[in-house]
Amino acid sequence: TPLSHIRNFSIVAHIDHGKSTLADRLIQMTGSLEERDMKDQILDAMDIERERGITIKANTVRLEYDASDGEHYVLNLIDTPGHVDFSYEVARSLSACEGSLLVVDASQGVEAQTLANLYAALDADHEIVPVLNKVDLPAAEPERIKEQIEEVIGLDASDALEISAKTGVGVPAVLEAIVKRLPPPAGGSREEPLKALLVDSWYDTYLGVVVLVRVIDGTLKKGQTIRMMGTEATYRVDKVGVITPRMVEVENLQPGEIGFLMAAIKEVADTRVGDTITDDKRPTATMLPGFKPAQPVVFCGLFPVDAGDFEALRDAVGRLRLNDASFSYETESSAALGFGFRCGFLGLLHLEIVQERLSREFDLDLIATAPSVVYGMTMRDGSEIELHNPADMPEVMKIEEIREPWIRATILTPDEHLGPILKLCQDRRGVQADMSYVGNRAMLVYDLPLNEVVFDFYDRLKSISRGYASFDYQITEYRASDLVKMSILVNGEPVDALSMLVHRAAAEKRGRDMCERLKDLIPKHMFKIPIQAAIGGTVIARETISALRKDVTSKCYGGDATRKRKLLEKQKAGKKRMRQFGKVDIPQEAFIAALKMG
Numbered sequence: 001t002p003l004s005h006i007r008n009f010s011i012v013a014h015i016d017h018g019k020s021t022l023a024d025r026l027i028q029m030t031g032s033l034e035e036r037d038m039k040d041q042i043l044d045a046m047d048i049e050r051e052r053g054i055t056i057k058a059n060t061v062r063l064e065y066d067a068s069d070g071e072h073y074v075l076n077l078i079d080t081p082g083h084v085d086f087s088y089e090v091a092r093s094l095s096a097c098e099g100s101l102l103v104v105d106a107s108q109g110v111e112a113q114t115l116a117n118l119y120a121a122l123d124a125d126h127e128i129v130p131v132l133n134k135v136d137l138p139a140a141e142p143e144r145i146k147e148q149i150e151e152v153i154g155l156d157a158s159d160a161l162e163i164s165a166k167t168g169v170g171v172p173a174v175l176e177a178i179v180k181r182l183p184p185p186a187g188g189s190r191e192e193p194l195k196a197l198l199v200d201s202w203y204d205t206y207l208g209v210v211v212l213v214r215v216i217d218g219t220l221k222k223g224q225t226i227r228m229m230g231t232e233a234t235y236r237v238d239k240v241g242v243i244t245p246r247m248v249e250v251e252n253l254q255p256g257e258i259g260f261l262m263a264a265i266k267e268v269a270d271t272r273v274g275d276t277i278t279d280d281k282r283p284t285a286t287m288l289p290g291f292k293p294a295q296p297v298v299f300c301g302l303f304p305v306d307a308g309d310f311e312a313l314r315d316a317v318g319r320l321r322l323n324d325a326s327f328s329y330e331t332e333s334s335a336a337l338g339f340g341f342r343c344g345f346l347g348l349l350h351l352e353i354v355q356e357r358l359s360r361e362f363d364l365d366l367i368a369t370a371p372s373v374v375y376g377m378t379m380r381d382g383s384e385i386e387l388h389n390p391a392d393m394p395e396v397m398k399i400e401e402i403r404e405p406w407i408r409a410t411i412l413t414p415d416e417h418l419g420p421i422l423k424l425c426q427d428r429r430g431v432q433a434d435m436s437y438v439g440n441r442a443m444l445v446y447d448l449p450l451n452e453v454v455f456d457f458y459d460r461l462k463s464i465s466r467g468y469a470s471f472d473y474q475i476t477e478y479r480a481s482d483l484v485k486m487s488i489l490v491n492g493e494p495v496d497a498l499s500m501l502v503h504r505a506a507a508e509k510r511g512r513d514m515c516e517r518l519k520d521l522i523p524k525h526m527f528k529i530p531i532q533a534a535i536g537g538t539v540i541a542r543e544t545i546s547a548l549r550k551d552v553t554s555k556c557y558g559g560d561a562t563r564k565r566k567l568l569e570k571q572k573a574g575k576k577r578m579r580q581f582g583k584v585d586i587p588q589e590a591f592i593a594a595l596k597m598g
């Protein structure tokens, strides 16, 4: 295919605005897939993704399209993840194409991730075609949303397309617009030495590591010895091909084309996204501007409920890592929880997804400790430390300065929820940077410590706005801060898994909240249990769980035998998920619930 007949594009949108539905529809309309193979969401391969309606791994598909000008075109669609945690994957996918469809739900309008994704596409020098989706909905207001796009984004929306990805209305015009309005790949040369961008890679149980590439110059073919310029590793290419979305082998990949290669690559971690792939014998003179590797920003400990499951957990995290280079782990031992792993994630959603996959795919019962951000510390002796785990906090006397990551958050919300949202941001040490209006929606820009956002900020935001506020963030800088380590003592024993770094001004309230919650979450025992929050040796909050006096079943349920049996069964089932701390049993739920701060 000549360059003039190739279009590489992606679809960017706020979550749920219909990106995957449109992608499926485009695949279906270009006949790339027979109807019977059409699953609900083809590009969202994993079960969890499909259930939650989110796309985690960037995927690509090659479409063959006969345009109205009588010419045949190859359209490469690169799907991008839709959540803030994966903004890094969005950026790297976008750099492999020349244009984007900006999908906006015509009943919802512009949201926080519409903006974030659009800016990412503009950063990649993309040509943008605005697409208003869901015009089949009675609540759709395409004219108003067009105005909004022009007003907020400053993008000409006069020729925005109006479609329903669900019914298919207007989708043929999208295919025409891709050909007519998006540019072909900029000229590369077949004669030049091979230069290709490593866009993505994943581990396939049957095929091993598959590498997605975008060829810039030269030709990539089977049998060729390639060199990854960043890692300096060399491989012999076993297969090259395209994804339709079936994987189809081809002779070669040429400038402007997107496809996959396979070689005897052992781990996804051996393939660095953004790396330049070249010919080992005839290398290109210059590397492509590389990407920064994704850095985990949130850490937590994962421990098996049953200590005997440790090896199974080791096996499971190892297998997850095969396919997710942005997930990191190392062994950790906790006085309270035994052996487990300290794991790093791109963000909270990433953490949730990994936890869920571990319990679902590997059938493991886990205890997760409080998520923590990465703190920077300068010690009195001049050394620098990165702290991933509050339990490892050095002695306060030795610390010169503690720094924590700050984010810049963009929040869009209907006007009527503005008050509580401002209060939420204020309570979380937020500093307002900007506030403006988009029609009747407020757009807030806040600087916030990530530490205050990792627990439940997003959940709270959703609940106080009844789901209408949208949120996006970027880490901006590390700032020095007055942070202290708060320990939680149950029956006089510190529970290391519950210790956390908090801002001094917020410590007392946090401590009180935590003690109150734990009081409700830890069952009564035969003795009194003091629960304390402490900074250093100073107790800042305290609650007491009174002692159990009688058999709980006879007291609560009198003579009702079934209810009594049920309760006993429940207690038995609960036992499995309890951990012993000294003489006290703490249910697993207590850890999770205690850490969700109100």
Ligand code: GDP
Binding pocket: 013, 014, 015, 016, 017, 018, 019, 020, 021, 022, 053, 054, 082, 133, 134, 135, 136, 137, 163, 164, 165, 166, 167
């Ligand atoms: P994504 O998160 O951007 O990938 O969004 P999805 O494609 O998963 O769509 C989110 C939800 O919107 C799904 O329930 C879709 O069925 C629905 N949806 C997508 N396109 C349309 C449309 O054109 N009309 C209507 N009524 N619903 C749509």
Ligand code: MG
Binding pocket: 019, 020, 021, 044, 053, 054, 055, 082
């Ligand atoms: Mg999707």
